[in-house]
Amino acid sequence: MRYFGNSPQVWMKGGTSPVSEADHAADAYLRETLLAARPDYGWLSEETVDDPVRLSARRTFVVDPIDGTRAFISGLPVWGTLVGLTVDGDAVAGMMAQPFTGELFYANGSGSHYEGPGGPRKLTTRKTTKLDQATLFTTTPALFKGEARNRYDAFERQIQLARYGADCYAFAMIASGSVDIVADPGLKPYDIVALIPIIEKAGGVVTTFDGGPAEQGGDVLAAATPELHA
Known part of the structure; x- marks a missing residue:
């Protein structure tokens, strides 16, 4: 947390x-801590050079030290630290930590927790079933290109409320019952x-988008x- 709001170095x-010195520091800490506890697990992180040896591990940590670096370096607390676990390629557990707000969202064998x-x-998610009653988030419509942008715009016109940004925090808000859709x-x-x-x-x-994993x-x-989702 010593980097947040303190103009960290950015490349x-x-x-x-963008990537900041905070991304690298968090990545090093998580890699050292998690692999010390589970040395037989694979490791995939945005800020670590990928090692194909991870493909031989049944269990793999999948990590984004700071998801939402643009928000982080802008002083906006809608970034988070993501740590997921896959077993044979399936996501089975995960956490999203937002240390500035003191929030932790996580899922394990007993369910999803805050x-x-x-x-x-x-x-628990809220039980919205109609688009005209739904709240939608996307990072920015500018990421949709060509015909995909036309389809997105048509989709958004059916939505009650559309907002942009928030990165991983928007996804966590689906689980918490505040947001209905993230695309x-x-x-x-x-x-x-x-x-x-x-x-x-x-x-x-x-x-x-096509219904696959x-x-x-x-x-x-x-x-x-x-x-x-249908």
Whole structure:
């Protein structure tokens, strides 16, 4: 937390994506801590050079040290630390921590849970079934290109309330019962794996736009109910 709000050093990777010294520090801490506890697990992180040896592990940590780096370096508390666990490629457990607000969203064998202001509680999605009653988030409509943008715009026109930004926090809000739909194209596995069990164990649905499994990322649609997702 010493970096948040304190103008951390920032670089650009790939020409368009920012990464900060906080991303690197968090990645190093998580990698050292988690692999010390589970040395036989694989490791996939946005800020670690990928090692194909992870493909031989049944269990893999899938990590984004700071999901929402743009928000982080802008001083907006809608970023989070994502740690997911896959077993044979399926997302089975995950957590999203927002240390500035003191919130923790996590899923394990007993369900989906929240700890933070207001006290601990079990997470459950709200039961919205109609688009004209739904709240939608996406990072920005600008990520939808060509015909996909036309389809997105037509979809948004059916929605009661559409908002932009919030990254992983928007997905967590589906599990907490505050948001109904998140549609985000071009995600990587570390952007979504931790969030899949949090949403699904709260009663929601997470797939790619074409209905496939979302563990490998891609164009991802998450919804509070099967009716909204259909």
